[in-house]
Amino acid sequence: MTLLDGKALSQKIEIGVGIGVKELKSRTGSVPGLAVVLVGQDPASAAYVNMKKKACDRVGFYSVTHEMPEDISQEAIENTIVMMNKNPNIDGILIQLPLPKQIDTTKILELVDPSKDVDGFHPYNVGRLATGLNGFVPCTPLGVMELLAEYKIDVKGKNCCVVGASNIVGKPMAALLLNANATVEICHIFTDNLKKHTLNADIILVGVGVINLIKEDMVKEGTIIIDIGINRADNGKLVGDVDYENVSAKCSYITPVPGGVGPMTIAMLLSNTLQAAQINYKEKN
């Protein structure tokens, strides 16, 4: 069994982004800028935003976090986005999800300028991904594809079982795999007999948020496992959606949690933001 080391690869990608930032700065005098909207006090969201901010600092980006109270109005968030859309120092805009119940998330995501949509959540970029066209791709599934490529795992013709069908993880993951010519199944909460589907898979990619969802008897010998889930176990440790201890012995490759997909997500955010800055600069000149 080989570990798919997302931590090591993300560090390599960060070095590349850092070089890109220096190159852009020497050519244009400006560095990529990322703006983050963080609403409310959710500790997990705050921790993710903090990690993203630190990563921006490491590679030399300009970054700003707009922290807003839980009871913020739709209009106030929209005004902030309009402002960031116009701000020439901002190349990427990230709305930390989930937003509070009173907020229409779809409307907020649709307001982000697609050329600054470094999370790839705007329907324009979602549509481009679905059609196999270039555009911004959600960072987590993009990170998974990079990790597979790093280990020379070609998904073409492979049976891939994506478990979890959210707009930010499962659906874009499935689209990327399909665009790379895999045979893709998407399973979710209403899937009958999940085991029947996972047992047929050469690659299982699970992002659900349920500890130990994927057990030993659901995996055939030699399967590749990508564990996208992040859960806090009773003992306080971070764990994925896979019963790692019992499943890993049966796999050919597996991502650890932590140290697998998580760091890749942040690396892809940096990479998408650098790309946005490079494109924005070209368009301005």
Ligand code: NAD
């Ligand atoms: P979500 O709640 O939006 O979606 C969960 C999906 O899982 C849904 O499609 C649902 O139908 C499915 N599901 C739920 N229970 C199921 C079950 N018992 N069997 C099969 N399918 C089931 O969640 P999300 O935002 O997509 O996040 C999913 C997980 O991925 C979470 O653990 C989250 O923390 C993690 N995540 C990790 C990263 C990363 O960087 N590694 C990034 C984003 C999300």
